[in-house]
Structure formats: structure tokens, C-alpha cells
Amino acid sequence: MSKSISNIDWMNQLENVIREFVKEKLELIMKEEIQTFLEMGQEGTSNRRNGYYQRNLDTQYGRIEGLSVPRDRNGEFQTQLFTPYQRHTGWLEEAIIKMYQSGMSTREIGKFIERILGNAYSPTTISHITDVVKEDIAKWHTRPLQKRYSVLYLDGFSL
Known part of the structure; x- marks a missing residue:
């Protein structure tokens, strides 16, 4: 057998x-x-x-x-x-920042990291790491926009 x-x-x-x-x-x-x-x-x-x-x-x-x-x-x-x-290594901070930017909560990120590494990161620790990107996000939200944008929209269908 x-x-x-x-x-x-x-x-x-x-x-x-x-x-x-x-x-x-x-x-x-x-x-x-x-x-x-x-x-x-x-x-x-x-x-x-x-x-x-x-x-x-x-x-x-x-x-x-x-x-x-x-x-x-x-x-x-x-x-x-x-x-x-x-x-x-730096991969962890990068991963946390990417997950935060994509809309995951600090608690969800903590649970995800715990599943990967076996040890938990508190929501406070994750918040400290994500503070790095908050300034960049604020700058992006308040950036000046051009009055005119050119857009090209293509749609296709094939048989």
C-alpha cells in the first residue's frame, strides 16, 4: 500500500x-x-x-x-x-505598503503576515510602517490637474 x-x-x-x-x-x-x-x-x-x-x-x-x-x-x-x-529584509515593508495602498486594513495585513511568518505584527506597528506612504498619497490627491487630458479609447471584437 x-x-x-x-x-x-x-x-x-x-x-x-x-x-x-x-x-x-x-x-x-x-x-x-x-x-x-x-x-x-x-x-x-x-x-x-x-x-x-x-x-x-x-x-x-x-x-x-x-x-x-x-x-x-x-x-x-x-x-x-x-x-x-x-x-x-525590506520586502516586508514593501509588501505592507502595497497591501495598504490596495485598501487592506491594518488588522487584515497583520493577520496575513501572521499566516506567512508565524508571528504577528500589531496594527500599531503596521500603521507606523504605512505612515511612510501617507505623505505620498496626500501629495497625489492634491496634485494639480491639467485642464485638458487626451484620451484614446479602443474597443475590439474578434471572431
Whole structure:
């Protein structure tokens, strides 16, 4: 008797494989970054690798847990992949702003993010993120309009 994998299990396995792949590639990039940093920027000094620290990072592929970030003895190395204390990539803010612009409420956005990442964002946090676009929206609403607009309307039918 053969066992079949349910659709949900298959999707979960696929998401886990993708997250693991992304984690491996991010760690590989950071290893190359610190290697280059120590070879080029630290010649003639006693600075060298000093292990790793763990970081969780929320990405568009989900939460990557236990990401090993290399460090140096002098504490001068900083990866270019993310800033210190950054816990999520910029995709999240962009997604929140797009959802807000399309008319979703802050509570709906929070529920959506919770389904994706597994942790909730409060409506207040989402409001702080969407405040970025409120100024742009206000400018767009109060922009001067031209007196005359040219419009071309085409309609077609084909058999």
C-alpha cells in the first residue's frame, strides 16, 4: 500500500527546502565576505575570524532560523546582506505598503503576515510602517490637474 503525501505536507516540505537553500546561500555569501574582508582590509593586522553568532531573519521565503553570521576578533566586520540588529529584509515593508495602498486594513495585513511568518505584527506597528506612504498619497490627491487630458479609447471584437 503506497502512502501519498497530502498537498499541504508537500507544500510545507517544499517551503522548508527553499528556506534551507536560501539559508545555505546566505551563509556562503557571508563566509566569502569575511574572507575578503580579512584578506583585503585587514592585511598586516592580527584580526581574524572569531566564530559565529546566530540570527533569525524574516525573508520573503519565510523565517530563516539560526542563520550563522561570521564575526572577527576586532568586531569590525559587517555583512552587506543586512544591517546590525535587522531582523527582516525590506520586502516586508514593501509588501505592507502595497497591501495598504490596495485598501487592506491594518488588522487584515497583520493577520496575513501572521499566516506567512508565524508571528504577528500589531496594527500599531503596521500603521507606523504605512505612515511612510501617507505623505505620498496626500501629495497625489492634491496634485494639480491639467485642464485638458487626451484620451484614446479602443474597443475590439474578434471572431
